[in-house]
Amino acid sequence: MRRPLFALCLLASPAGAAPLLEMPALASEIGGRGESPSSLRLPEGPYDEGMIALREVKGTVEQRAYRLQGRLTTLQLYEPLAAQIAAQGYDLVFSCQADACGGFDFRYGMEVLPEPQMHVDLGDYRYLLAEKPGGKEVIALLVSRTADLGFVQVSSVSPVTARPLTITTPKAPEPEPAKGFDAAFATRGAQVLEDLVFASGSGALEPADYASLRDLAAWLIANPDRKVTLVGHTDASGALAPNVALSKKRAGSVRAALIALGAAGGQIDAQGAGYLAPRADNDSPEGRTRNRRVEVMLTPVP
Incomplete structure:
Protein backbone atom coordinates (compact mmCIF):
# COMPACT_ATOMS: atom_id res chain seq x y z
CA MET A 1 0.00 0.00 0.00
CA ARG A 2 1.33 3.42 -0.91
CA ARG A 3 1.82 5.98 1.83
CA PRO A 4 2.15 9.77 1.51
CA LEU A 5 5.56 11.36 1.87
CA PHE A 6 6.22 13.70 4.77
CA ALA A 7 5.67 17.22 3.44
CA LEU A 8 7.31 20.53 4.32
CA CYS A 9 5.95 24.01 3.54
CA LEU A 10 6.62 25.09 -0.05
CA LEU A 11 5.58 28.24 -1.89
CA ALA A 12 2.53 27.32 -3.94
CA SER A 13 2.81 27.58 -7.71
CA PRO A 14 -0.09 28.84 -9.81
CA ALA A 15 -2.79 26.33 -10.70
CA GLY A 16 -1.79 24.27 -13.72
CA ALA A 17 1.88 25.29 -13.53
CA ALA A 18 4.60 22.67 -13.85
CA PRO A 19 5.88 21.04 -10.64
CA LEU A 20 8.68 23.07 -9.10
CA LEU A 21 11.60 21.67 -7.07
CA GLU A 22 13.93 24.13 -5.43
CA MET A 23 17.50 22.81 -5.27
CA PRO A 24 19.79 23.78 -2.37
CA ALA A 25 22.11 26.76 -2.67
CA LEU A 26 25.46 26.18 -4.40
CA ALA A 27 23.84 23.61 -6.69
CA SER A 28 24.62 23.59 -10.40
CA GLU A 29 23.02 21.63 -13.21
CA ILE A 30 25.72 19.58 -14.94
CA GLY A 31 23.79 17.41 -17.37
CA GLY A 32 20.52 16.01 -18.52
CA ARG A 33 18.26 14.93 -21.35
CA GLY A 34 14.70 15.45 -22.46
CA GLU A 35 12.58 13.50 -24.96
CA SER A 36 8.93 13.61 -25.94
CA PRO A 37 7.31 11.27 -26.55
CA SER A 38 9.56 8.67 -24.95
CA SER A 39 9.58 6.16 -22.10
CA LEU A 40 11.56 5.53 -18.93
CA ARG A 41 11.96 2.35 -16.90
CA LEU A 42 12.04 3.14 -13.18
CA PRO A 43 12.59 0.71 -10.26
CA GLU A 44 9.51 0.29 -8.06
CA GLY A 45 11.02 -2.32 -5.75
CA PRO A 46 14.43 -3.57 -4.54
CA TYR A 47 16.73 -6.02 -6.28
CA ASP A 48 15.57 -9.44 -5.12
CA GLU A 49 16.38 -12.94 -6.30
CA GLY A 50 18.18 -11.70 -9.39
CA MET A 51 15.51 -9.24 -10.52
CA ILE A 52 14.38 -5.63 -10.10
CA ALA A 53 10.72 -4.66 -10.41
CA LEU A 54 10.75 -2.00 -13.15
CA ARG A 55 7.86 0.22 -14.24
CA GLU A 56 7.89 1.54 -17.79
CA VAL A 57 6.23 4.94 -18.04
CA LYS A 58 5.56 6.69 -21.36
CA GLY A 59 5.25 10.42 -21.99
CA THR A 60 7.50 13.46 -21.79
CA VAL A 61 10.76 12.30 -20.19
CA GLU A 62 13.08 14.68 -18.36
CA GLN A 63 16.29 13.70 -16.55
CA ARG A 64 18.52 16.28 -14.88
CA ALA A 65 21.72 15.90 -12.83
CA TYR A 66 22.93 18.42 -10.23
CA ARG A 67 26.18 18.80 -8.33
CA LEU A 68 26.20 20.46 -4.90
CA GLN A 69 29.16 21.93 -3.07
CA GLY A 70 29.60 20.96 0.58
CA ARG A 71 29.75 17.87 2.75
CA LEU A 72 26.05 17.09 3.05
CA THR A 73 25.01 13.53 3.83
CA THR A 74 22.73 11.73 1.41
CA LEU A 75 19.94 12.05 3.99
CA GLN A 76 20.44 15.83 4.16
CA LEU A 77 20.22 15.98 0.37
CA TYR A 78 17.25 13.63 0.13
CA GLU A 79 14.82 14.82 2.79
CA PRO A 80 14.13 18.42 1.57
CA LEU A 81 13.64 17.26 -2.02
CA ALA A 82 11.39 14.36 -0.97
CA ALA A 83 9.33 16.80 1.08
CA GLN A 84 8.92 19.14 -1.90
CA ILE A 85 7.78 16.23 -4.07
CA ALA A 86 5.18 15.29 -1.47
CA ALA A 87 4.00 18.89 -1.20
CA GLN A 88 3.13 18.85 -4.87
CA GLY A 89 0.70 15.96 -4.57
CA TYR A 90 2.92 13.00 -5.38
CA ASP A 91 2.40 9.76 -3.41
CA LEU A 92 5.34 7.58 -2.44
CA VAL A 93 5.54 4.32 -4.39
CA PHE A 94 8.95 3.07 -3.22
CA SER A 95 12.08 4.33 -1.48
CA CYS A 96 15.29 2.66 -0.33
CA GLN A 97 18.89 3.22 0.68
CA ALA A 98 22.02 1.61 -0.87
CA ASP A 99 22.24 -1.96 0.51
CA ALA A 100 18.49 -2.17 1.11
CA CYS A 101 17.94 -1.22 -2.54
CA GLY A 102 20.29 -3.90 -3.75
CA GLY A 103 23.62 -2.06 -3.97
CA PHE A 104 25.44 -2.63 -7.26
CA ASP A 105 22.66 -4.62 -8.94
CA PHE A 106 19.96 -2.03 -8.18
CA ARG A 107 22.05 0.93 -9.34
CA TYR A 108 22.95 -0.75 -12.64
CA GLY A 109 19.36 -1.83 -13.17
CA MET A 110 18.14 1.75 -13.55
CA GLU A 111 18.77 4.50 -16.10
CA VAL A 112 21.40 6.85 -14.66
CA LEU A 113 23.02 9.76 -16.48
CA PRO A 114 26.71 8.96 -17.14
CA GLU A 115 29.71 10.23 -15.18
CA ASP A 148 33.17 16.90 -0.84
CA LEU A 149 30.30 16.93 -3.35
CA GLY A 150 26.64 15.92 -3.46
CA PHE A 151 24.96 14.56 -6.59
CA VAL A 152 21.23 14.58 -7.39
CA GLN A 153 19.41 13.07 -10.35
CA VAL A 154 15.75 13.93 -10.90
CA SER A 155 13.80 11.90 -13.47
CA SER A 156 10.21 12.74 -14.40
CA VAL A 157 7.64 11.43 -16.85
CA SER A 158 4.50 13.43 -17.57
CA PRO A 159 1.74 13.17 -20.18
CA VAL A 160 2.83 14.59 -23.52
CA THR A 161 0.17 17.31 -23.27
CA ALA A 162 1.44 18.41 -19.84
CA ARG A 163 4.37 20.69 -19.15
CA PRO A 164 7.42 18.74 -17.94
CA LEU A 165 8.94 19.07 -14.50
CA THR A 166 10.71 22.39 -13.94
CA ILE A 167 13.63 22.69 -11.56
CA THR A 168 15.11 26.00 -10.48
CA THR A 169 18.74 26.23 -9.52
CA PRO A 170 19.96 29.26 -7.56
CA LYS A 171 22.87 30.94 -9.27
CA ALA A 172 25.94 30.06 -7.25
CA PRO A 173 28.30 32.94 -6.45
CA GLU A 174 31.55 32.96 -8.35
CA PRO A 175 34.24 31.34 -6.17
CA GLU A 176 36.88 33.71 -4.91
CA PRO A 177 40.46 32.97 -5.99
CA ALA A 178 42.38 30.99 -3.41
CA LYS A 179 44.64 33.12 -1.24
CA GLY A 180 47.43 32.57 1.26
CA PHE A 181 47.93 28.99 2.40
CA ASP A 182 44.91 27.80 0.40
CA ALA A 183 46.63 28.97 -2.79
CA ALA A 184 50.03 27.61 -1.76
CA PHE A 185 48.66 24.18 -0.88
CA ALA A 186 46.53 24.06 -4.03
CA THR A 187 49.39 24.91 -6.40
CA ARG A 188 52.55 23.59 -4.68
CA GLY A 189 51.38 21.57 -1.70
CA ALA A 190 53.83 23.44 0.56
CA GLN A 191 54.91 26.92 1.69
CA VAL A 192 58.17 28.18 3.19
CA LEU A 193 57.70 30.27 6.33
CA GLU A 194 60.11 32.94 5.18
CA ASP A 195 60.01 35.35 8.13
CA LEU A 196 61.20 32.97 10.87
CA VAL A 197 64.45 33.74 12.73
CA PHE A 198 66.55 31.23 14.68
CA ALA A 199 69.71 31.91 16.61
CA SER A 200 72.82 30.50 14.96
CA GLY A 201 73.13 26.78 15.69
CA SER A 202 70.01 26.86 17.88
CA GLY A 203 66.67 25.12 17.53
CA ALA A 204 64.90 27.89 19.46
CA LEU A 205 62.74 30.37 17.55
CA GLU A 206 63.68 33.98 18.29
CA PRO A 207 60.83 35.79 20.17
CA ALA A 208 58.86 37.92 17.68
CA ASP A 209 55.42 38.40 16.16
CA TYR A 210 55.67 36.31 12.97
CA ALA A 211 52.96 37.03 10.40
CA SER A 212 53.43 33.63 8.75
CA LEU A 213 52.68 31.83 12.02
CA ARG A 214 49.61 33.96 12.75
CA ASP A 215 48.27 33.22 9.28
CA LEU A 216 49.05 29.50 9.47
CA ALA A 217 47.46 29.18 12.92
CA ALA A 218 44.32 30.92 11.62
CA TRP A 219 44.22 28.54 8.64
CA LEU A 220 44.51 25.49 10.90
CA ILE A 221 41.75 26.77 13.20
CA ALA A 222 39.50 27.39 10.16
CA ASN A 223 40.26 23.90 8.76
CA PRO A 224 40.12 21.56 11.77
CA ASP A 225 39.95 18.43 9.59
CA ARG A 226 43.24 19.18 7.78
CA LYS A 227 46.77 18.37 8.95
CA VAL A 228 50.18 19.75 8.10
CA THR A 229 53.78 18.66 8.51
CA LEU A 230 56.49 21.17 9.43
CA VAL A 231 59.85 20.26 7.88
CA GLY A 232 63.01 21.91 9.11
CA HIS A 233 66.02 22.38 6.77
CA THR A 234 69.64 23.41 7.35
CA ASP A 235 72.59 24.37 5.19
CA ALA A 236 75.33 21.83 4.43
CA SER A 237 77.70 22.92 7.20
CA GLY A 238 78.65 19.99 9.41
CA ALA A 239 77.64 16.33 9.52
CA LEU A 240 74.22 15.05 8.51
CA ALA A 241 73.02 13.60 11.82
CA PRO A 242 73.45 16.80 13.88
CA ASN A 243 71.84 18.83 11.09
CA VAL A 244 68.81 16.51 10.96
CA ALA A 245 68.45 16.83 14.75
CA LEU A 246 68.78 20.62 14.58
CA SER A 247 66.26 20.95 11.74
CA LYS A 248 63.75 18.81 13.64
CA LYS A 249 64.17 20.97 16.77
CA ARG A 250 63.46 24.08 14.70
CA ALA A 251 60.31 22.48 13.26
CA GLY A 252 59.30 21.54 16.81
CA SER A 253 59.76 25.14 17.96
CA VAL A 254 57.46 26.31 15.17
CA ARG A 255 54.88 23.67 16.14
CA ALA A 256 54.93 24.91 19.74
CA ALA A 257 54.45 28.51 18.57
CA LEU A 258 51.44 27.51 16.45
CA ILE A 259 49.85 25.68 19.40
CA ALA A 260 50.40 28.78 21.54
CA LEU A 261 48.44 30.72 18.89
CA GLY A 262 45.46 28.38 19.25
CA ALA A 263 46.10 25.65 16.66
CA ALA A 264 45.42 22.05 17.69
CA GLY A 265 48.53 19.97 18.27
CA GLY A 266 46.95 16.96 16.60
CA GLN A 267 46.92 18.85 13.30
CA ILE A 268 50.67 19.48 13.27
CA ASP A 269 53.63 17.10 12.83
CA ALA A 270 57.26 18.22 12.98
CA GLN A 271 60.13 16.61 11.09
CA GLY A 272 63.69 17.47 10.06
CA ALA A 273 65.46 16.93 6.74
CA GLY A 274 68.83 18.45 7.59
CA TYR A 275 70.66 19.53 4.45
CA LEU A 276 69.13 16.84 2.19
CA ALA A 277 66.68 19.16 0.36
CA PRO A 278 68.47 22.43 -0.49
CA ARG A 279 66.73 25.12 -2.51
CA ALA A 280 69.97 27.01 -3.27
CA ASP A 281 73.68 26.21 -3.50
CA ASN A 282 75.65 25.96 -0.28
CA ASP A 283 78.76 27.65 -1.71
CA SER A 284 77.71 31.21 -0.81
CA PRO A 285 76.45 32.84 2.40
CA GLU A 286 73.27 33.84 0.60
CA GLY A 287 72.60 30.28 -0.56
CA ARG A 288 73.23 28.86 2.90
CA THR A 289 70.82 31.43 4.37
CA ARG A 290 68.09 30.39 1.90
CA ASN A 291 68.60 26.75 2.76
CA ARG A 292 68.10 27.36 6.50
CA ARG A 293 64.30 27.35 6.69
CA VAL A 294 61.11 25.71 7.95
CA GLU A 295 58.55 24.62 5.39
CA VAL A 296 54.88 23.69 5.98
CA MET A 297 53.43 20.87 3.87
CA LEU A 298 49.79 19.81 3.59
CA THR A 299 49.44 16.24 4.89
CA PRO A 300 47.20 14.03 2.69
CA VAL A 301 43.98 12.98 4.43
CA PRO A 302 43.55 9.16 4.38
Whole structure:
Protein backbone atom coordinates (compact mmCIF):
# COMPACT_ATOMS: atom_id res chain seq x y z
CA MET A 1 0.00 0.00 0.00
CA ARG A 2 1.33 3.42 -0.91
CA ARG A 3 1.82 5.98 1.83
CA PRO A 4 2.15 9.77 1.51
CA LEU A 5 5.56 11.36 1.87
CA PHE A 6 6.22 13.70 4.77
CA ALA A 7 5.67 17.22 3.44
CA LEU A 8 7.31 20.53 4.32
CA CYS A 9 5.95 24.01 3.54
CA LEU A 10 6.62 25.09 -0.05
CA LEU A 11 5.58 28.24 -1.89
CA ALA A 12 2.53 27.32 -3.94
CA SER A 13 2.81 27.58 -7.71
CA PRO A 14 -0.09 28.84 -9.81
CA ALA A 15 -2.79 26.33 -10.70
CA GLY A 16 -1.79 24.27 -13.72
CA ALA A 17 1.88 25.29 -13.53
CA ALA A 18 4.60 22.67 -13.85
CA PRO A 19 5.88 21.04 -10.64
CA LEU A 20 8.68 23.07 -9.10
CA LEU A 21 11.60 21.67 -7.07
CA GLU A 22 13.93 24.13 -5.43
CA MET A 23 17.50 22.81 -5.27
CA PRO A 24 19.79 23.78 -2.37
CA ALA A 25 22.11 26.76 -2.67
CA LEU A 26 25.46 26.18 -4.40
CA ALA A 27 23.84 23.61 -6.69
CA SER A 28 24.62 23.59 -10.40
CA GLU A 29 23.02 21.63 -13.21
CA ILE A 30 25.72 19.58 -14.94
CA GLY A 31 23.79 17.41 -17.37
CA GLY A 32 20.52 16.01 -18.52
CA ARG A 33 18.26 14.93 -21.35
CA GLY A 34 14.70 15.45 -22.46
CA GLU A 35 12.58 13.50 -24.96
CA SER A 36 8.93 13.61 -25.94
CA PRO A 37 7.31 11.27 -26.55
CA SER A 38 9.56 8.67 -24.95
CA SER A 39 9.58 6.16 -22.10
CA LEU A 40 11.56 5.53 -18.93
CA ARG A 41 11.96 2.35 -16.90
CA LEU A 42 12.04 3.14 -13.18
CA PRO A 43 12.59 0.71 -10.26
CA GLU A 44 9.51 0.29 -8.06
CA GLY A 45 11.02 -2.32 -5.75
CA PRO A 46 14.43 -3.57 -4.54
CA TYR A 47 16.73 -6.02 -6.28
CA ASP A 48 15.57 -9.44 -5.12
CA GLU A 49 16.38 -12.94 -6.30
CA GLY A 50 18.18 -11.70 -9.39
CA MET A 51 15.51 -9.24 -10.52
CA ILE A 52 14.38 -5.63 -10.10
CA ALA A 53 10.72 -4.66 -10.41
CA LEU A 54 10.75 -2.00 -13.15
CA ARG A 55 7.86 0.22 -14.24
CA GLU A 56 7.89 1.54 -17.79
CA VAL A 57 6.23 4.94 -18.04
CA LYS A 58 5.56 6.69 -21.36
CA GLY A 59 5.25 10.42 -21.99
CA THR A 60 7.50 13.46 -21.79
CA VAL A 61 10.76 12.30 -20.19
CA GLU A 62 13.08 14.68 -18.36
CA GLN A 63 16.29 13.70 -16.55
CA ARG A 64 18.52 16.28 -14.88
CA ALA A 65 21.72 15.90 -12.83
CA TYR A 66 22.93 18.42 -10.23
CA ARG A 67 26.18 18.80 -8.33
CA LEU A 68 26.20 20.46 -4.90
CA GLN A 69 29.16 21.93 -3.07
CA GLY A 70 29.60 20.96 0.58
CA ARG A 71 29.75 17.87 2.75
CA LEU A 72 26.05 17.09 3.05
CA THR A 73 25.01 13.53 3.83
CA THR A 74 22.73 11.73 1.41
CA LEU A 75 19.94 12.05 3.99
CA GLN A 76 20.44 15.83 4.16
CA LEU A 77 20.22 15.98 0.37
CA TYR A 78 17.25 13.63 0.13
CA GLU A 79 14.82 14.82 2.79
CA PRO A 80 14.13 18.42 1.57
CA LEU A 81 13.64 17.26 -2.02
CA ALA A 82 11.39 14.36 -0.97
CA ALA A 83 9.33 16.80 1.08
CA GLN A 84 8.92 19.14 -1.90
CA ILE A 85 7.78 16.23 -4.07
CA ALA A 86 5.18 15.29 -1.47
CA ALA A 87 4.00 18.89 -1.20
CA GLN A 88 3.13 18.85 -4.87
CA GLY A 89 0.70 15.96 -4.57
CA TYR A 90 2.92 13.00 -5.38
CA ASP A 91 2.40 9.76 -3.41
CA LEU A 92 5.34 7.58 -2.44
CA VAL A 93 5.54 4.32 -4.39
CA PHE A 94 8.95 3.07 -3.22
CA SER A 95 12.08 4.33 -1.48
CA CYS A 96 15.29 2.66 -0.33
CA GLN A 97 18.89 3.22 0.68
CA ALA A 98 22.02 1.61 -0.87
CA ASP A 99 22.24 -1.96 0.51
CA ALA A 100 18.49 -2.17 1.11
CA CYS A 101 17.94 -1.22 -2.54
CA GLY A 102 20.29 -3.90 -3.75
CA GLY A 103 23.62 -2.06 -3.97
CA PHE A 104 25.44 -2.63 -7.26
CA ASP A 105 22.66 -4.62 -8.94
CA PHE A 106 19.96 -2.03 -8.18
CA ARG A 107 22.05 0.93 -9.34
CA TYR A 108 22.95 -0.75 -12.64
CA GLY A 109 19.36 -1.83 -13.17
CA MET A 110 18.14 1.75 -13.55
CA GLU A 111 18.77 4.50 -16.10
CA VAL A 112 21.40 6.85 -14.66
CA LEU A 113 23.02 9.76 -16.48
CA PRO A 114 26.71 8.96 -17.14
CA GLU A 115 29.71 10.23 -15.18
CA PRO A 116 30.65 13.00 -14.62
CA GLN A 117 27.04 14.20 -14.85
CA MET A 118 25.83 11.81 -12.15
CA HIS A 119 28.07 10.04 -9.65
CA VAL A 120 26.71 7.16 -7.55
CA ASP A 121 28.63 5.75 -4.57
CA LEU A 122 27.44 2.13 -4.47
CA GLY A 123 27.56 2.16 -0.68
CA ASP A 124 25.91 5.53 -0.11
CA TYR A 125 22.89 6.47 -2.20
CA ARG A 126 19.12 6.94 -1.74
CA TYR A 127 16.30 6.41 -4.20
CA LEU A 128 12.64 7.44 -4.33
CA LEU A 129 9.80 6.78 -6.77
CA ALA A 130 6.55 8.76 -6.44
CA GLU A 131 3.47 9.28 -8.62
CA LYS A 132 0.46 11.51 -9.04
CA PRO A 133 -2.99 9.84 -8.70
CA GLY A 134 -3.63 7.83 -11.85
CA GLY A 135 0.04 6.94 -12.31
CA LYS A 136 0.59 8.97 -15.49
CA GLU A 137 2.90 11.48 -13.83
CA VAL A 138 5.88 9.99 -11.97
CA ILE A 139 9.07 11.33 -10.50
CA ALA A 140 12.20 9.48 -9.37
CA LEU A 141 14.91 10.93 -7.14
CA LEU A 142 18.44 9.52 -6.82
CA VAL A 143 20.99 11.13 -4.48
CA SER A 144 24.60 10.20 -3.72
CA ARG A 145 27.86 11.91 -2.81
CA THR A 146 31.64 11.96 -2.73
CA ALA A 147 33.69 13.25 0.19
CA ASP A 148 33.17 16.90 -0.84
CA LEU A 149 30.30 16.93 -3.35
CA GLY A 150 26.64 15.92 -3.46
CA PHE A 151 24.96 14.56 -6.59
CA VAL A 152 21.23 14.58 -7.39
CA GLN A 153 19.41 13.07 -10.35
CA VAL A 154 15.75 13.93 -10.90
CA SER A 155 13.80 11.90 -13.47
CA SER A 156 10.21 12.74 -14.40
CA VAL A 157 7.64 11.43 -16.85
CA SER A 158 4.50 13.43 -17.57
CA PRO A 159 1.74 13.17 -20.18
CA VAL A 160 2.83 14.59 -23.52
CA THR A 161 0.17 17.31 -23.27
CA ALA A 162 1.44 18.41 -19.84
CA ARG A 163 4.37 20.69 -19.15
CA PRO A 164 7.42 18.74 -17.94
CA LEU A 165 8.94 19.07 -14.50
CA THR A 166 10.71 22.39 -13.94
CA ILE A 167 13.63 22.69 -11.56
CA THR A 168 15.11 26.00 -10.48
CA THR A 169 18.74 26.23 -9.52
CA PRO A 170 19.96 29.26 -7.56
CA LYS A 171 22.87 30.94 -9.27
CA ALA A 172 25.94 30.06 -7.25
CA PRO A 173 28.30 32.94 -6.45
CA GLU A 174 31.55 32.96 -8.35
CA PRO A 175 34.24 31.34 -6.17
CA GLU A 176 36.88 33.71 -4.91
CA PRO A 177 40.46 32.97 -5.99
CA ALA A 178 42.38 30.99 -3.41
CA LYS A 179 44.64 33.12 -1.24
CA GLY A 180 47.43 32.57 1.26
CA PHE A 181 47.93 28.99 2.40
CA ASP A 182 44.91 27.80 0.40
CA ALA A 183 46.63 28.97 -2.79
CA ALA A 184 50.03 27.61 -1.76
CA PHE A 185 48.66 24.18 -0.88
CA ALA A 186 46.53 24.06 -4.03
CA THR A 187 49.39 24.91 -6.40
CA ARG A 188 52.55 23.59 -4.68
CA GLY A 189 51.38 21.57 -1.70
CA ALA A 190 53.83 23.44 0.56
CA GLN A 191 54.91 26.92 1.69
CA VAL A 192 58.17 28.18 3.19
CA LEU A 193 57.70 30.27 6.33
CA GLU A 194 60.11 32.94 5.18
CA ASP A 195 60.01 35.35 8.13
CA LEU A 196 61.20 32.97 10.87
CA VAL A 197 64.45 33.74 12.73
CA PHE A 198 66.55 31.23 14.68
CA ALA A 199 69.71 31.91 16.61
CA SER A 200 72.82 30.50 14.96
CA GLY A 201 73.13 26.78 15.69
CA SER A 202 70.01 26.86 17.88
CA GLY A 203 66.67 25.12 17.53
CA ALA A 204 64.90 27.89 19.46
CA LEU A 205 62.74 30.37 17.55
CA GLU A 206 63.68 33.98 18.29
CA PRO A 207 60.83 35.79 20.17
CA ALA A 208 58.86 37.92 17.68
CA ASP A 209 55.42 38.40 16.16
CA TYR A 210 55.67 36.31 12.97
CA ALA A 211 52.96 37.03 10.40
CA SER A 212 53.43 33.63 8.75
CA LEU A 213 52.68 31.83 12.02
CA ARG A 214 49.61 33.96 12.75
CA ASP A 215 48.27 33.22 9.28
CA LEU A 216 49.05 29.50 9.47
CA ALA A 217 47.46 29.18 12.92
CA ALA A 218 44.32 30.92 11.62
CA TRP A 219 44.22 28.54 8.64
CA LEU A 220 44.51 25.49 10.90
CA ILE A 221 41.75 26.77 13.20
CA ALA A 222 39.50 27.39 10.16
CA ASN A 223 40.26 23.90 8.76
CA PRO A 224 40.12 21.56 11.77
CA ASP A 225 39.95 18.43 9.59
CA ARG A 226 43.24 19.18 7.78
CA LYS A 227 46.77 18.37 8.95
CA VAL A 228 50.18 19.75 8.10
CA THR A 229 53.78 18.66 8.51
CA LEU A 230 56.49 21.17 9.43
CA VAL A 231 59.85 20.26 7.88
CA GLY A 232 63.01 21.91 9.11
CA HIS A 233 66.02 22.38 6.77
CA THR A 234 69.64 23.41 7.35
CA ASP A 235 72.59 24.37 5.19
CA ALA A 236 75.33 21.83 4.43
CA SER A 237 77.70 22.92 7.20
CA GLY A 238 78.65 19.99 9.41
CA ALA A 239 77.64 16.33 9.52
CA LEU A 240 74.22 15.05 8.51
CA ALA A 241 73.02 13.60 11.82
CA PRO A 242 73.45 16.80 13.88
CA ASN A 243 71.84 18.83 11.09
CA VAL A 244 68.81 16.51 10.96
CA ALA A 245 68.45 16.83 14.75
CA LEU A 246 68.78 20.62 14.58
CA SER A 247 66.26 20.95 11.74
CA LYS A 248 63.75 18.81 13.64
CA LYS A 249 64.17 20.97 16.77
CA ARG A 250 63.46 24.08 14.70
CA ALA A 251 60.31 22.48 13.26
CA GLY A 252 59.30 21.54 16.81
CA SER A 253 59.76 25.14 17.96
CA VAL A 254 57.46 26.31 15.17
CA ARG A 255 54.88 23.67 16.14
CA ALA A 256 54.93 24.91 19.74
CA ALA A 257 54.45 28.51 18.57
CA LEU A 258 51.44 27.51 16.45
CA ILE A 259 49.85 25.68 19.40
CA ALA A 260 50.40 28.78 21.54
CA LEU A 261 48.44 30.72 18.89
CA GLY A 262 45.46 28.38 19.25
CA ALA A 263 46.10 25.65 16.66
CA ALA A 264 45.42 22.05 17.69
CA GLY A 265 48.53 19.97 18.27
CA GLY A 266 46.95 16.96 16.60
CA GLN A 267 46.92 18.85 13.30
CA ILE A 268 50.67 19.48 13.27
CA ASP A 269 53.63 17.10 12.83
CA ALA A 270 57.26 18.22 12.98
CA GLN A 271 60.13 16.61 11.09
CA GLY A 272 63.69 17.47 10.06
CA ALA A 273 65.46 16.93 6.74
CA GLY A 274 68.83 18.45 7.59
CA TYR A 275 70.66 19.53 4.45
CA LEU A 276 69.13 16.84 2.19
CA ALA A 277 66.68 19.16 0.36
CA PRO A 278 68.47 22.43 -0.49
CA ARG A 279 66.73 25.12 -2.51
CA ALA A 280 69.97 27.01 -3.27
CA ASP A 281 73.68 26.21 -3.50
CA ASN A 282 75.65 25.96 -0.28
CA ASP A 283 78.76 27.65 -1.71
CA SER A 284 77.71 31.21 -0.81
CA PRO A 285 76.45 32.84 2.40
CA GLU A 286 73.27 33.84 0.60
CA GLY A 287 72.60 30.28 -0.56
CA ARG A 288 73.23 28.86 2.90
CA THR A 289 70.82 31.43 4.37
CA ARG A 290 68.09 30.39 1.90
CA ASN A 291 68.60 26.75 2.76
CA ARG A 292 68.10 27.36 6.50
CA ARG A 293 64.30 27.35 6.69
CA VAL A 294 61.11 25.71 7.95
CA GLU A 295 58.55 24.62 5.39
CA VAL A 296 54.88 23.69 5.98
CA MET A 297 53.43 20.87 3.87
CA LEU A 298 49.79 19.81 3.59
CA THR A 299 49.44 16.24 4.89
CA PRO A 300 47.20 14.03 2.69
CA VAL A 301 43.98 12.98 4.43
CA PRO A 302 43.55 9.16 4.38
